[in-house]
Amino acid sequence: MFGYSMADIGNIVVMQGFSGLSLFSVLLLMALGLAIIFGQMGVINMAHGEFMTIGAYTTVFLSKLAVKYDIVNYYFVFAIIAAFIVAFIIGYLVEFVLIRHLYKRPLDTLLATWGLSLVMQQIFRSTFGAKEVSAELPQWLLGAFQPTPDIEIPINGVFVMGLAAVVTFGVFLFMFRSRWGLNVRATVQNRVMAGAVGINTKKVDRVTFALGCGIAGVAGAAFTTIASTGPTTGSLYIVDSFMVVVFGGAASLMGTIASAFGIAQAQSILQFFMTSSMGKVSTLLVIVIILMMKPEGLFAAKVRK
Amino acid sequence: MNTFTNKLLGGKQGAIGLAVLAAIILVILPLGLDPFRIGMVGKYLTYAFVAVSLVMLWGYGGILSLGQGIFFGLGGYCMAMFLKLEASDPISTKIQTTPGIPDFMDWNQITALPLFWQPFHSFTLTLLAVVLVPTLFAYIIGFAMFKRRVGGVYFAIITQAIALILSILIIGQQGYTGGVNGITDLRTLLGWDIRTDHAKYILYYINAFLLIAVILVSRYILSSKFGMLLLAMRDKEERVRFSGYDVSNFKIFIFCFAALISALGGAMFTLQVGFMSPSFIGIVPSIEMVIFAAVGGRMSLIGAVYGALLVNYGKSVFSETYPELWLYLMGGLFIAVVMFFPNGLAGIYTDLMKKFQSRKTKVAPAPAPVVAAETTEAAVSTEPAGAKA
Numbered sequence: 001m002f003g004y005s006m007a008d009i010g011n012i013v014v015m016q017g018f019s020g021l022s023l024f025s026v027l028l029l030m031a032l033g034l035a036i037i038f039g040q041m042g043v044i045n046m047a048h049g050e051f052m053t054i055g056a057y058t059t060v061f062l063s064k065l066a067v068k069y070d071i072v073n074y075y076f077v078f079a080i081i082a083a084f085i086v087a088f089i090i091g092y093l094v095e096f097v098l099i100r101h102l103y104k105r106p107l108d109t110l111l112a113t114w115g116l117s118l119v120m121q122q123i124f125r126s127t128f129g130a131k132e133v134s135a136e137l138p139q140w141l142l143g144a145f146q147p148t149p150d151i152e153i154p155i156n157g158v159f160v161m162g163l164a165a166v167v168t169f170g171v172f173l174f175m176f177r178s179r180w181g182l183n184v185r186a187t188v189q190n191r192v193m194a195g196a197v198g199i200n201t202k203k204v205d206r207v208t209f210a211l212g213c214g215i216a217g218v219a220g221a222a223f224t225t226i227a228s229t230g231p232t233t234g235s236l237y238i239v240d241s242f243m244v245v246v247f248g249g250a251a252s253l254m255g256t257i258a259s260a261f262g263i264a265q266a267q268s269i270l271q272f273f274m275t276s277s278m279g280k281v282s283t284l285l286v287i288v289i290i291l292m293m294k295p296e297g298l299f300a301a302k303v304r305k
Numbered sequence: 306m307n308t309f310t311n312k313l314l315g316g317k318q319g320a321i322g323l324a325v326l327a328a329i330i331l332v333i334l335p336l337g338l339d340p341f342r343i344g345m346v347g348k349y350l351t352y353a354f355v356a357v358s359l360v361m362l363w364g365y366g367g368i369l370s371l372g373q374g375i376f377f378g379l380g381g382y383c384m385a386m387f388l389k390l391e392a393s394d395p396i397s398t399k400i401q402t403t404p405g406i407p408d409f410m411d412w413n414q415i416t417a418l419p420l421f422w423q424p425f426h427s428f429t430l431t432l433l434a435v436v437l438v439p440t441l442f443a444y445i446i447g448f449a450m451f452k453r454r455v456g457g458v459y460f461a462i463i464t465q466a467i468a469l470i471l472s473i474l475i476i477g478q479q480g481y482t483g484g485v486n487g488i489t490d491l492r493t494l495l496g497w498d499i500r501t502d503h504a505k506y507i508l509y510y511i512n513a514f515l516l517i518a519v520i521l522v523s524r525y526i527l528s529s530k531f532g533m534l535l536l537a538m539r540d541k542e543e544r545v546r547f548s549g550y551d552v553s554n555f556k557i558f559i560f561c562f563a564a565l566i567s568a569l570g571g572a573m574f575t576l577q578v579g580f581m582s583p584s585f586i587g588i589v590p591s592i593e594m595v596i597f598a599a600v601g602g603r604m605s606l607i608g609a610v611y612g613a614l615l616v617n618y619g620k621s622v623f624s625e626t627y628p629e630l631w632l633y634l635m636g637g638l639f640i641a642v643v644m645f646f647p648n649g650l651a652g653i654y655t656d657l658m659k660k661f662q663s664r665k666t667k668v669a670p671a672p673a674p675v676v677a678a679e680t681t682e683a684a685v686s687t688e689p690a691g692a693k694a
Contacts, residue, residue, distance in 0.1 A: 044458050101644060106458050107369045108643040111599065114592055115639025122632035239469050239588065242462050277477030284470045291463060292449035 012272060014151050020268030022157040022226050025164035028260040029219030030237055031244035032171050035256045037212035038245055040188045041205060043099060044110040047117035048241065049234025050124075051213040054090060055083035055220025056135075056229040057128055063135035063224075073138045076221075080163070083221040084214045091213025095206045103205070117235065124231035134228035141225055156225040163222050167215060172253060174211075184208050247287050249297030259298055263287065312528040313521050322607045323520065330513045330610075340502040347509040347577045349617040350516055354570025356597035356609035357516075358563035361523055363595070364603035365532065366559045367539030368456065372464030373567050374591035375471055376439040378581070380568025382475075382482075383438055385581035386422060387431035388491035388499075408490070413480030421481075428495060435572045436565060443564030447557035454553070456542075465588055472587035487582025491575070499576060512573045519566050520606050526562070527606075535559060596635070599642045602651025611650055 030052055037045050059079040066075035098116065102109040141159055144152045175181040186194040187204045195201050223229065244263055248255030263283060271279030291297070314320040334346050355373050363369050395405040403416045410418070424430040446467065450460055475482045483489070491499070498504060526532055538545045538552055546552050575581045584590065593616075601612020616638070623631040646652060 038458075042458075044461070098640065098644070105643075107363075107461065108647070110369070110371075110458060110461060111592075111595060112640050112643040115636040115643075118632050118636030118639070120636075122629060122636070126629060239466055243466060246459060246462055275477060277473050281470055281474050281477065284466055284473075288463060288466055288470065292446075292453070292455075295450070295453050295455040295459060 011151055013269060015153075016269045016272045017265065018153050018157055020265040021161050022154075023268055024261050024264035025157075025160040026219055026223050026226070027237070027240060027244055027264050028164045028257060029167060029222055030216060030241040031248070031256050031260050032168060032253075033212035033215035033219065034241050035245045035248070035253070036171070036175075036215070037209055038242075039252070039256075040184055040208055041103075042106055043103065043209070044106060044113065045099075045209075045212070046110055046113040046238065047094070047120060048113075048213070048216050049236070049238040050117045050120040051087045051091060051216035051234070052220040052223065052237065053120075053124060053229065053231070053234040054087050055217030056224050056233060057124065057133075057220070058083040058086045058217065059221045059224045060128075060133050060135045060229060063137075067136050072136055073140065076138050076141070079135075080218055080221045083217040085217075087217025087220070088210045088214035092206060092210035094213070095209040099209060100202070100205065117238075121231050121235065128231070130231060132228040132230040132233075135224040137225060160222045160225055163218070167218055168253075168257065171215070175253070180204075180207070243284065243287050247291060247297055249299040252297070252299040255297060255299030313525050319524065319607075323517070326520075326607050326610060327517055330516070331510070335506065335509065340505050343509055344505050344577060345621065346614070347505070347512055348574065349614050350509075350512055350610070351570040351574040351577065352594065352597055352617060353516055353610040353613035354519060354573070355567045355594045356601060356613040357519055357523060357606055358566040358570075359595055359598035360601075360603060360606050360609045361527070361566075362559055362563040363598065364605075365527060365535045365539065366556065368556060368560065369458075369461045369595070370464045370560070370563065371461045371588070371591050371595065372468040373563070373594050374586045375464070375468050376443060376564040376567035377571040377574070377590075377594070378471070378475075378583070378586035379439040379442060380435050380571030381575045381581040381585065382488065382571075383425070383431060383434040383568075384572040384575040385488040385491060386425040387428060388494060388575065389488050390418075390422065390425050391494070392490060392492045407483070407488070409483045409486070409488075410480055415480045419481055435568055439564045439568035439571075440561045443561045444557060447560040451553040451556040451560070456556075465591065468586060468591045469588055472583045475583040475586065483582075485583060487580055487584070489580040489582075491579050494576065500579060505577070508573070508577050512577065515569060515573065516610065519569065520610075523566075523606050531555070531558075593635075596639055596642070598649075600638065600649050602649030602654075604648060605651030608649055608651030608654075615650075 030048065033051070034045065034048050037043050037048070059076075059082075062075055062079040062082060063072070066072045094116065098112055099109060102112060137156065141156045144154045146152050173181075175184065183194070183199045183204050186197075186199055187201045191201055194204075220229075220234075223233070227233075240263065244260045245256060247263065248257070248259035266283045266286070267279055269279075270282055273279075274282070314323060330346075330350065335343060338346065355377050358376075359370070359373060362373075389407045393405065393407045398404045398406070398408065398411070401408065401411040403411055406415065406418050424434060446464070450456075450463065455463070475487075476485045478484070493499060499508065527535070534545060534550060534555055538550075538555060542552055571581070571585070574585070597613040597616050598609045599612070600616050601610065602608030619634070620631065623634060642649060648655070
């Protein structure tokens with residue numbers, strides 16, 4: 001096949017597979033936030049990518065501070081938390097000012113958040129400049145380890161993967177093992193009834209939306225370890241993330257994980273054997289065709305319609 | 306007026322609105338503007354086709370397509386392929402390695418015209434393709450989605466993904482499509498130079514008349530029984546289904562119709578502007594087309610034309626002088642239209658008219674029930690898609 005020996009292909013698949021895993025981790029973090037907002041609340045947040053960019057810029061900003069005070073080796077953990085908090089607060093405000101007026105008009109929410117994303121992109125451009133910036137990474141994130149002479153696995157990729165796993169587990173605990181998650185799920189299933197038993201559904205909405213945005217912020221922090229950040233970075237991932245959520249079946253955590261994995265792996269392995277654009281085209285095409293045949297996604301929640 | 310013309314013009318109000326629009330685009334603008342500006346207005350009017358299609362699809366049908374750029378682009382590319390083949394005859398391309406094929410193919414080491422380019426040697430087949438290719442494509446998408454009752458935001462996201470796929474595909478396959486530059490350097494249509502000022506005026510008028518014809522046909526469709534069903538479907542889809550109608554077929558029809566209108570706009574765009582590129586197909590242009598319709602008024606066919614003219618005029622003025630400001634304005638426009646003016650300019654106009662009329666009725670108390678009946682009727686037909694959902 002294409003003039004590679006079997007061993008070569010094995011190595012390529014492993015290495016592309018690992019680079020796919022980095023993409024998978026970022027996509028998963030993005031999609032988790034979206035899945036919470038879209039899957040649970042039915043709100044389309046086109047500005048989700050910009051929340052990721054907020055997280056990334058927060059990390060870059062903190063890394064500049066860390067360089068100044070010479071604490072580059074430790075700051076990253078705080079940067080992740082800060083990225084979450086900043087994105088959470090902005091998400092909270094956006095819900096309060098914009099989204100809560102539009103819950104009954106999902107298509108209009110889509111347009112309004114698109115407008116929001118344009119405004120945010122321009123704010124980034126005016127504040128941080130049009131050039132891409134990158135964070136100073138701590139020493140322990142750089143380099144790669146080599147299990148065999150032909151295979152190199154970058155450490156930052158492994159770190160991002162670990163981060164994604166931790167956040168996913170956290171979301172699982174929050175949604176399915178906590179009082180808050182119970183309230184969220186109750187509100188999704190029957191808003192009126194949830195209100196009747198004393199759940200403050202408006203507050204639940206606000207926190208859920210903000211949480212989704214906060215996770216996008218974490219995705220941004222993770223993103224800085226594998227690429228540099230520009231004003232339109234987030235918008236490059238928005239369609240992919242929506243595809244992940246829809247393909248996995250909205251409201252299904254397992255589905256989101258599985259489809260993020262599938263999409264990321266397919267893209268990164270296909271991109272090696274085809275041109276990068278054709279890899280992306282074929283992946284998206286397959287997803288769209290599958291979605292046309294099975295619109296409820298891979299792991300649909302089994303409910304009566 | 307008999308019923309047919311009544312339906313076509315949309316009653317007295319509709320006839321006046323259409324007459325004003327016709328006067329503006331057929332008389333006032335051509336008289337007041339120089340050929341360069343007329344070319345620009347002509348370009349904006351091709352976007353008006355898409356805006357009108359979105360009024361039908363989104364305003365009345367409640368189906369938000371974020372992929373109208375696909376159909377605009379397909380129509381435009383079909384026309385561009387014909388013009389390109391005409392521009393690359395063997396004599397004018399004799400310096401190429403393979404004369405007689407478009408220059409970008411030659412640059413990409415392609416030595417024979419690909420099979421899917423062959424039909425575009427014929428003008429008749431090209432015109433057929435402009436109409437049929439986008440409509441068929443819309444039929445396939447519509448059939449697959451609406452038969453499975455996919456709608457709302459899912460439909461929006463999937464059409465957006467298709468727009469992304471198509472634009473990446475065109476950019477990636479440079480040898481067959483001209484890549485990111487698109488199909489450029491188009492000169493003549495059947496031997497007639499389309500770049501002269503004279504040709505610009507003629508194409509402008511063809512475009513303007515075609516647009517008015519499209520509005521008339523759309524009016525006719527909306528005022529027929531189908532239009533009533535469309536509104537009913539938007540507001541209470543289940544009830545229409547339970548009444549025995551096959552909802553999906555109506556949706557497929559309106560989606561195909563919207564695709565057809567957009568494709569006409571795309572073909573006229575290519576003729577007037579002289580090129581076609583993937584930058585009119587992807588996510589951003591497709592969603593910008595929605596804002597044309599939203600600004601003009603998602604329930605108003607005429608308003609959509611004004612919306613397309615205004616937004617594009619604003620875009621070219623601001624993005625030249627204050628490029629930073631433009632994105633804020635555009636973003637603000639999306640938010641403001643959704644939050645404060647869901648019926649766009651047309652809605653503002655109707656509100657003003659209502660205020661004006663109610664002031665008149667206060668001075669001279671007219672029989673109240675008639676006015677009330679009229680306003681409720683108007684209120685029902687101008688309510689935005691999502692408001693009741």
